[in-house]
Amino acid sequence: MQDVLLFLRETVNELGGKLVKKLVHLWGVAALALFGFGCAHSQKKPTMTIERFQETHIGMSEELLVKTYGPPFNRYYKDDGLVIYEYVERFSMGSAERRIVESRRYYFTIKDGKIISKQMSTRNQPAYEPMNEL
Numbered sequence: 001m002q003d004v005l006l007f008l009r010e011t012v013n014e015l016g017g018k019l020v021k022k023l024v025h026l027w028g029v030a031a032l033a034l035f036g037f038g039c040a041h042s043q044k045k046p047t048m049t050i051e052r053f054q055e056t057h058i059g060m061s062e063e064l065l066v067k068t069y070g071p072p073f074n075r076y077y078k079d080d081g082l083v084i085y086e087y088v089e090r091f092s093m094g095s096a097e098r099r100i101v102e103s104r105r106y107y108f109t110i111k112d113g114k115i116i117s118k119q120m121s122t123r124n125q126p127a128y129e130p131m132n133e134l
Contacts, residue, residue, distance in 0.1 A: 047071075048087035048106045053120060056108070060115045065108060072108075083110040 047070035056065065065085065066072070072085035087106040102124050109117040 049089055050104065050120070053087075053106050053118070056115065056118060058115055058117065062110050062113045062115070065110075065115065081111065082116075084108065085110060 052069055056069075062083075062085075069087065073088045074086040076084040076086065078084070085108040087108075089104045089106070091102040093101045102122065105121045105123075107119050107121075108115050
């Protein structure tokens with residue numbers, strides 16, 4: 001009887017050890033997968049694009065704007081209680097310098113928690129550096 005109990009105890013320990021190893025392995029794989037997924041999504045993408053700008057509408061809530069497109073690049077608080085949210089989208093050329101060749105700025109004027117106006121401005125960088133004038 002003692003031999004049977006000893007055999008059962010060793011079998012359970014062995015199976016339990018294998019189970020623990022499998023669980024640790026599965027947790028490790030899951031952690032790596034989540035880390036990889038997080039890294040893939042952590043690349044900085046513009047929070048606002050021309051398409052997204054066109055999706056917004058007058059009367060949209062401030063809360064929905066931030067929830068959908070993320071926090072703004074900047075907030076400007078005016079004396080009359082208006083808040084202007086600024087989102088920036090940049091376009092670069094070349095991989096070595098990552099020189100910004102164009103930037104778009106999207107502005108949303110917020111009053112009482114709602115968008116009351118929106119506008120966009122585009123700035124193109126010159127294709128050359130101006131020389132000093134003589």
